Amino acid sequence: MFIQRDGFRRQRADGRLRSPTDLGPGKVRRKSTATVRTITPQIWMTRVQLERFGTFWDVDTKGGALPFWFPEPGRHGFPMRSDDGGVLLAADGSPLLISAWVLVMFSPDAEPPQDTTTADDLWPVSLSLDIMP
Numbered sequence: 001m002f003i004q005r006d007g008f009r010r011q012r013a014d015g016r017l018r019s020p021t022d023l024g025p026g027k028v029r030r031k032s033t034a035t036v037r038t039i040t041p042q043i044w045m046t047r048v049q050l051e052r053f054g055t056f057w058d059v060d061t062k063g064g065a066l067p068f069w070f071p072e073p074g075r076h077g078f079p080m081r082s083d084d085g086g087v088l089l090a091a092d093g094s095p096l097l098i099s100a101w102v103l104v105m106f107s108p109d110a111e112p113p114q115d116t117t118t119a120d121d122l123w124p125v126s127l128s129l130d131i132m133p
Contacts, residue, residue, distance in 0.1 A: 034133040038107055041073045041129070044122045050115060053125065057106075057113065064106035064113075067132060075100035104129040 017031035045053060061068060071077065079095040080088040088096045106112065110128030117123065 036133060037131040039073065039104075039129050039131060041127050043125045043127065045115075045125055046121055047123065050123050050125070053113070061106065064108075067103050067105045069101045070104045070129060072100040072102045072131075103132045105132065106130075 015030055015032045015035040016028050019027045019029075021027060057064060060066070075098050078098050080098055082088055090096055107128040107130045113125050113127050115123045115125045
């Protein structure tokens, strides 16, 4: 199983409240600092992993209603870098990788996860996840 990073999308939440005025432009103020951000990763799974994912959806998240931890595709697994851009290394010479996990829920404003058949034994599964504040 791997998360496809090419084409990964992340959307900022809009925590603003707009109010009309009698004249001129409307007023805008911050409504909340606890806004939800949405990410739409695509995960490639084997048939066995796809079956396990079905159980995860049905049982572990109760049909998508419970939160879970998920690696943030835009940061997790990338090498850490110094101020000058060089890759930071561990004592054994291997790169130090960023560990970035976020608490997410399947987005109630989107369709449930969808998988697509392919000629290979890999199935792309499209997700819409809300990162909890």
